[in-house]
Amino acid sequence: xxxxxxxxxxxxxxxxxxxxxxxxxxxxxxxxxxxxxxxxxxxxxxxxxxxxxxxxxxxxxxxxxxxxxxxxxxxxxxxxxxxxxxxxxxxxxxxxxxxxxxxxxxxxxxxxxxxxxxxxxxxxxxxxxxxxxxxxxxxxxxxxxxxxxxxxxxxxxxxxxxxxxxxxxxxxxxxxxxxxxxxxxxxxxxxxxxxxxxxxxxxxxxxxxxxxxxxxxxxxxxxxxxxxxxxxxxxxxxxxxxxxxxxxxxxxxxxxxxxxxxxxxxxxxxxxxxxxxxxxxxxxxxxxxxxxxxxxxxxxxxxxxxxxxxxxxxxxxxxxxxxxxxxxxxxxxxxxxxxxxxxxxxxxxxxxxxxxxxxxxxxxxxxxxxxxxxxxxxxxxxxxxxxxxxxxxxxxxxxxxxxxxxxxxxxxxxxxxxxxxxxxxxxx
Numbered sequence: 001x002x003x004x005x006x007x008x009x010x011x012x013x014x015x016x017x018x019x020x021x022x023x024x025x026x027x028x029x030x031x032x033x034x035x036x037x038x039x040x041x042x043x044x045x046x047x048x049x050x051x052x053x054x055x056x057x058x059x060x061x062x063x064x065x066x067x068x069x070x071x072x073x074x075x076x077x078x079x080x081x082x083x084x085x086x087x088x089x090x091x092x093x094x095x096x097x098x099x100x101x102x103x104x105x106x107x108x109x110x111x112x113x114x115x116x117x118x119x120x121x122x123x124x125x126x127x128x129x130x131x132x133x134x135x136x137x138x139x140x141x142x143x144x145x146x147x148x149x150x151x152x153x154x155x156x157x158x159x160x161x162x163x164x165x166x167x168x169x170x171x172x173x174x175x176x177x178x179x180x181x182x183x184x185x186x187x188x189x190x191x192x193x194x195x196x197x198x199x200x201x202x203x204x205x206x207x208x209x210x211x212x213x214x215x216x217x218x219x220x221x222x223x224x225x226x227x228x229x230x231x232x233x234x235x236x237x238x239x240x241x242x243x244x245x246x247x248x249x250x251x252x253x254x255x256x257x258x259x260x261x262x263x264x265x266x267x268x269x270x271x272x273x274x275x276x277x278x279x280x281x282x283x284x285x286x287x288x289x290x291x292x293x294x295x296x297x298x299x300x301x302x303x304x305x306x307x308x309x310x311x312x313x314x315x316x317x318x319x320x321x322x323x324x325x326x327x328x329x330x331x332x333x334x335x336x337x338x339x340x341x342x343x344x345x346x347x348x349x350x351x352x353x354x355x356x357x358x359x360x361x362x363x364x365x366x367x368x369x370x371x372x373x374x375x376x377x378x379x380x381x382x383x384x385x386x387x388x389x390x391x392x393x394x395x396x397x398x399x400x401x402x403x404x405x406x407x408x409x410x411x412x413x414x415x416x417x418x419x420x421x422x423x424x425x426x427x428x
Contacts (some may be wrong), residue, residue: 001091002180003230006072006173010099013050013132022169024066026100028134037136039237042144042152047137049381053130054119056378058062061113063104063150063385063414064239065128065250066157070096070130071234079235081216083156083162084352090231095168101131101252104157104162105382106138109149110209114245114412115374115404122374125414125419126363128252130224135381136160147208149270154240157251166317170377176403179264181228181275183286191272195305199263199276200295200324201232204248204312206283211240212249214310215276224295229260237278237399246415247340247370247406253413253420259310259338274302279324281317292323295391299333311417317391318353329358335421340365340415340423345407368392368409 009024013349016027030048037046051057071077074092103116104215114126123129140152180189188196205220212219214227215236227236251399260276267273279295282288299307307328311321318339325335339350341364351364380402387398392410397406408414413421 001228001230002178003090003175003234004093004181005233006093006095007098007175007177008095008168008171009174010097010132013052013100013134018311019164019167021097021171026097026132026164026167027304028164032124033160035158036163037156037159038379040152040156042141042148043138043156044141045139049135049137051118051133051135051381052364053132057118058377058380058384059103059105059116059135059339060336060380060382061105061108061390062116062245063106063153063408064112064157065252065412066102067252067255067384068100068102068159068161068168069235070095070165070169072169076234078162078165079158079238081159081213082238086215089234089236090228091110093424094234095165095173096255097168100164101128101133102157102160103128103133103135104138104153105135106140106153107383108386109146109391112242114390115410116408116412117374117377120375121372122411125372125411126412134160134164137381143248150209150240150242179233181230184275184302187272187274191268194270194272195269196274196303197263197271198274198298198299198302198304198307200307200323201276201278202309202311202317202320203237203278203280204317205280206313206316209242209257213238213240219280220282222280224291224298226298227276227278229263229276232257233260237407244368244409245412246392246410247313247365247417248412249312249416249418250413253416253418258419259308274304281313282295283316288320288323292320292327295324296327296331298326300331305332306336308336308338310338314340315353322354322356322359325359326356334361335359336361338362338363338365338417338419340417341367342369343367344364345369345371352390363419364424365419365421366408366414368407368415370408371405372408374404374406
């Protein structure tokens, strides 16, 4: 499978009479987009606002962040299983409006939803403060249950991203990157002198409001399986969860996957990147055992020498992470783990809820319990009063002057476990 990803650089975002891309500016017909979104009669009201890097704006609570894209050649379409058929993606050509994003917000659904500050110290902790964001504030029918509310906003975000992505269909990209995933018998024979490396991609799937979708299927319903890295880069994986904002993989992160990017960057130079396994994070011990056993079996069948294993979330998923690690290591497959830490505000507590001596190669994305004071912003989009109840906040987080004291757990993407942002730590 060979994917060409054309990146159209967006330097500005403005409302206009026509939705189009012109000279690096994404123009959006606000009324047309609202009319499309309001076809879902479960939405009672919707507001669209544009924010730019450096604006004195706070967005809270953030549901998801999505990059606008369009499929211009090859099978499938954007967001398969939701906005397109279940036809396999990962080949052909896709255009991405790089530098622009859809951000969804509205009434809080699960307490693990976060904050994006577009300026100030909080902006340094979220990768999404550097984007030109079209923020969608949606109110929905009050009779909807929590999971229905989440679905409405998730689908609205995907529809908006698809609509904006169409503006890039006939635009010549600034950059075209190519990625190829060859059939396994070819991949295994290609670089015989290099170690064979794979990637185990753990997806958050721990019950209601902890959903991630693969081709539209909730990941809690799957057994671990092989997936082409190009499929992930082409939108096969979608976020639908309300885990802590700091280490939630927003849809934007799945689309712009840094681990896959790096594995391709050094493929054929330092190692032979064979492929990847997508797996879930489970609630019951039996499900954890089954998925970790299956993951280790697939890695062994591929003949891998080493794997990277990334986690999404913390606490309960730490058990899945360590199970994957130990079972791979016992098969002679070396592992490197990517996680973040909940080590207490002083950094002195145990970082993970589970551990094993075989997990001796770990990359951390930072300590989510670290506290920060976010100064008041000139404008708040959403509902700032939820600062006291979202994960990372506490009673008294929101001050009368509009400033907020929280753990960085509350900041969207601050300790992303795919390494999508800046934080890490070094052990001695």
